[in-house]
Amino acid sequence: MPTTFNPPERTLMGPGPSNLNPRVLAALSRPIIGHLDPAFVGMMDELKGLLRYAFQTENALTFAVSAPGSAGMETCFVNLVEPGDKVIVCRNGVFGGRMIENANRYGANTVVVEDEWGKPVDAQKLEDALKANPDTKVVAFVQAETSTGAESDTKTLTEIAHRHGAIVIVDAVTALGGTPVLVDEWGVDAIYSGSQKCLSCVPGLSPVSFGERAIAKLKARKTPVPSWFLDLNLVLSYWTADGGGKRTYHHTAPVNSLYALHESLVLLQEEGIENSWARHRAQHEKLAAGLERLGLDFVVLAGSRLPQLNAVKVPAGVDEAALRTRLLKDYNLEIGAGLGPLAGKVWRIGLMGYTCRPENVLFCLAALADVLKTAG
Amino acid sequence: MPTTFNPPERTLMGPGPSNLNPRVLAALSRPIIGHLDPAFVGMMDELKGLLRYAFQTENALTFAVSAPGSAGMETCFVNLVEPGDKVIVCRNGVFGGRMIENANRYGANTVVVEDEWGKPVDAQKLEDALKANPDTKVVAFVQAETSTGAESDTKTLTEIAHRHGAIVIVDAVTALGGTPVLVDEWGVDAIYSGSQKCLSCVPGLSPVSFGERAIAKLKARKTPVPSWFLDLNLVLSYWTADGGGKRTYHHTAPVNSLYALHESLVLLQEEGIENSWARHRAQHEKLAAGLERLGLDFVVLAGSRLPQLNAVKVPAGVDEAALRTRLLKDYNLEIGAGLGPLAGKVWRIGLMGYTCRPENVLFCLAALADVLKTAG
Numbered sequence: 001m002p003t004t005f006n007p008p009e010r011t012l013m014g015p016g017p018s019n020l021n022p023r024v025l026a027a028l029s030r031p032i033i034g035h036l037d038p039a040f041v042g043m044m045d046e047l048k049g050l051l052r053y054a055f056q057t058e059n060a061l062t063f064a065v066s067a068p069g070s071a072g073m074e075t076c077f078v079n080l081v082e083p084g085d086k087v088i089v090c091r092n093g094v095f096g097g098r099m100i101e102n103a104n105r106y107g108a109n110t111v112v113v114e115d116e117w118g119k120p121v122d123a124q125k126l127e128d129a130l131k132a133n134p135d136t137k138v139v140a141f142v143q144a145e146t147s148t149g150a151e152s153d154t155k156t157l158t159e160i161a162h163r164h165g166a167i168v169i170v171d172a173v174t175a176l177g178g179t180p181v182l183v184d185e186w187g188v189d190a191i192y193s194g195s196q197k198c199l200s201c202v203p204g205l206s207p208v209s210f211g212e213r214a215i216a217k218l219k220a221r222k223t224p225v226p227s228w229f230l231d232l233n234l235v236l237s238y239w240t241a242d243g244g245g246k247r248t249y250h251h252t253a254p255v256n257s258l259y260a261l262h263e264s265l266v267l268l269q270e271e272g273i274e275n276s277w278a279r280h281r282a283q284h285e286k287l288a289a290g291l292e293r294l295g296l297d298f299v300v301l302a303g304s305r306l307p308q309l310n311a312v313k314v315p316a317g318v319d320e321a322a323l324r325t326r327l328l329k330d331y332n333l334e335i336g337a338g339l340g341p342l343a344g345k346v347w348r349i350g351l352m353g354y355t356c357r358p359e360n361v362l363f364c365l366a367a368l369a370d371v372l373k374t375a376g
Numbered sequence: 377m378p379t380t381f382n383p384p385e386r387t388l389m390g391p392g393p394s395n396l397n398p399r400v401l402a403a404l405s406r407p408i409i410g411h412l413d414p415a416f417v418g419m420m421d422e423l424k425g426l427l428r429y430a431f432q433t434e435n436a437l438t439f440a441v442s443a444p445g446s447a448g449m450e451t452c453f454v455n456l457v458e459p460g461d462k463v464i465v466c467r468n469g470v471f472g473g474r475m476i477e478n479a480n481r482y483g484a485n486t487v488v489v490e491d492e493w494g495k496p497v498d499a500q501k502l503e504d505a506l507k508a509n510p511d512t513k514v515v516a517f518v519q520a521e522t523s524t525g526a527e528s529d530t531k532t533l534t535e536i537a538h539r540h541g542a543i544v545i546v547d548a549v550t551a552l553g554g555t556p557v558l559v560d561e562w563g564v565d566a567i568y569s570g571s572q573k574c575l576s577c578v579p580g581l582s583p584v585s586f587g588e589r590a591i592a593k594l595k596a597r598k599t600p601v602p603s604w605f606l607d608l609n610l611v612l613s614y615w616t617a618d619g620g621g622k623r624t625y626h627h628t629a630p631v632n633s634l635y636a637l638h639e640s641l642v643l644l645q646e647e648g649i650e651n652s653w654a655r656h657r658a659q660h661e662k663l664a665a666g667l668e669r670l671g672l673d674f675v676v677l678a679g680s681r682l683p684q685l686n687a688v689k690v691p692a693g694v695d696e697a698a699l700r701t702r703l704l705k706d707y708n709l710e711i712g713a714g715l716g717p718l719a720g721k722v723w724r725i726g727l728m729g730y731t732c733r734p735e736n737v738l739f740c741l742a743a744l745a746d747v748l749k750t751a752g
Contacts, residue, residue: 001645002422002425002426002638002641002642002645003642004399004403004639004642005403005406005419005422005635005638005639006406007406007407007408007409007415007416007419007635008407008409008413008415009407010407010409010410010413012408012409012410014410016628017408017410017411017628017631019407019408020407020408023380025405025407026405027380027381028404028405028632029401029402029404029405030381030382030383031383031384031385031386031395031396031401032383032388032393032395032396032578033383033384033386033388033710034386034388034390034393034710035393035579037386037704037710038704039383039384040383043381043383046378046381049378050378066443066444066447066580067442067443067444067447067605068442068443068627068628068629068630069627069628070604070605070626070627071442071443071447071605071627073604073605074603074604074605078603098604101604102604104600105600105601105602105603105604106602194628196628202408202630202631202632202633203411203628203629203630203631204442204580204630204632204633224480224481225481226481226482226602227450227454227481227603228446228449228450228474228477228478228481229443229446229447229449229450249715250446251444251445251446251447252392252393252444252445252570252572252579253444253579254444254578254579254580254633255393255578255579256404256578256579256580256633257578257580257630257632257633259381259383262378262381263380263381265378266378266379266380269377269378328413328414334409334410334413339625
């Protein structure tokens with residue numbers, strides 16, 4: 001008969017989730033109140049402001065979807081893509097592939113721009129694809145490819161899309177809080193992230209933000225949004241009645257997880273988002289130097305590496321799964337495996353949010369050195 | 377600048393969420409581990425068994441959707457309804473209406489069987505509708521209508537649907553754990569619930585269970601499931617590799633919320649589900665007697681009342697919103713308002729899960745007596 005589950009204590013240096021600041025755990029376990037309680041509504045208003053800070057935007061339509069990052073992706077596609085819309089997806093890893101799946105399921109006429117895994121999205125290829133497909137409505141790409149650790153240039157890709165009259169959908173799941181995501185400065189139209197990774201909140205929520213062009217596309221739809229749960233027209237009536245406005249019940253909000261997200265974002269604000277970016281960069285440099293000393297090669301070239309997601313090649317002759325199992329069992333340290341064509345070939349070492357601290361960098365390097373000595 | 381949010385302590389006697397057992401809060405704030413960690417996978421296998429107990433089923437496909445009950449509803453409709461399918465929805469409240477919305481968004485040919493709000497679904501009307509629509513593929517109804525407190529007879533409605541060759545989708549959001557939900561004995565094909573209400577876990581997860589007929593309908597689809605996030609074909613590869621099987625990554629599971637759901641279900645198992653049903657019934661009887669002494673009339677006739685959701689009529693001349701505000705402000709007690717055509721006309725008093733205890737019944741009756749004395 002199952003009894004209370006007591007998880008082990010792990011250092012989480014995979015592709016997410018990351019470890020939680022004790023203040024986030026404390027927030028999570030505060031007493032539950034109703035999702036229409038005035039005290040809760042006040043917290044939500046603050047939360048929207050904090051999310052705007054994280055996304056560096058003034059977009060009114062900035063909130064947290066009540067489900068994981070994958071549902072944030074789906075929120076963007078289900079609301080902004082209509083059957084027959086031409087959608088260009090730039091794929092340079094697993095999550096670009098998932099975007100294609102999303103676009104197809106909503107009846108898009110999808111054009112795929114392929115880039116090598118481990119390289120950023122190629123701006124010239126996007127430009128060419130847009131020239132060849134002048135009726136493109138939406139361009140979608142991943143800023144921070146979690147499967148490879150490559151960072152793409154959202155600013156440039158967005159400029160190109162806009163020049164050709166398309167809006168952009170940007171995946172910032174691994175980016176947000178760890179590297180600059182400047183929604184307003186770059187003119188991003190629709191963007192989604194996750195509550196874990198560099199925000200170090202519990203997984204299960206997906207921060208999203210929509211600008212005017214995206215809202216205009218939503219309002220101009222000829223067909224109903226093919227999802228009740230994710231229909232922004234309905235969700236909005238709950239999330240966007242700022243201040244005294246009356247909130248309409250949509251669904252029961254995940255109250256305690258939202259407490260935790262609020263606290264994660266208070267922590268981000270206390271640190272200062274630029275300081276958070278700098279911390280991720282500095283710890284990454286220490287980690288990268290150490291990994292190179294261990295003879296491990298990065299998948300991504302130096303100029304395009306995400307500080308928060310370090311994919312390195314498994315040395316020849318090393319059983320990669322056995323090594324990860326030893327790290328987990330003997331060191332309570334989690335690092336990530338490769339996905340898709342990189343499965344078995346790479347490890348993914350995360351330096352995200354609360355996990356991204358000097359003690360963890362040193363610990364991870366020391367543990368890796370230990371197990372590599374006897375691996376084979 | 378926002379700081380840490382400290383919620384007030386409330387007694388939650390609305391339509392949900394309910395209060396959380398301290399053991400559930402403690403589970404929620406245990407250290408996070410990876411969603412592919414062997415320790416987590418072991419917990420998930422237990423969780424599936426505990427959910428089978430709650431649903432009284434042996435269905436292999438029993439798990440928790442990583443989003444609130446509304447997404448559980450959507451999981452049922454998006455997987456089991458194909459464009460052009462004839463779907464009968466029996467509506468006797470708000471949540472039947474939401475089922476219609478769902479069916480329509482997936483292109484169903486929807487037939488609505490209307491029943492009066494506050495009455496259970498009429499079996500004869502369903503029988504007549506099925507005779508008039510012999511090509512019906514799916515019958516959908518709400519066992520426990522949260523908007524009125526009426527309980528419908530899932531056993532009889534399922535028998536009728538099966539006799540006419542249709543499968544059933546049942547909403548058990550408010551039912552599960554509070555009143556009998558006998559999935560196998562009644563032959564229910566697809567059912568969804570929520571993690572809060574009578575399970576008294578945090579909101580944000582949706583337990584679901586699918587039987588053989590539902591899976592056969594899913595497997596026979598001619599069109600892809602129009603949702604990536606909720607596609608059971610994909611979710612399954614993560615949830616159903618029992619024991620040693622390899623789990624495929626689908627999305628980052630809401631780890632800490634799943635700890636909490638596990639603990640809620642351990643509590644249910646310790647109490648015994650029949651004892652939980654009896655507790656809800658016994659406390660309801662005390663509450664109902666007290667409400668009648670206060671001169672408050674129920675919306676639903678005695679034989680069809682849900683013990684966990686007590687909708688009573690607002691006495692003439694009483695400002696219902698002002699009274700609820702006083703209860704919240706002066707007593708930290710939340711009761712619910714009416715929805716839809718019952719807005720402003722009823723209060724909904726929940727007796728769900730951990731909230732359903734004698735001390736809360738007495739407190740609620742005493743607080744109501746106090747505020748009713750001076751209401752007008």
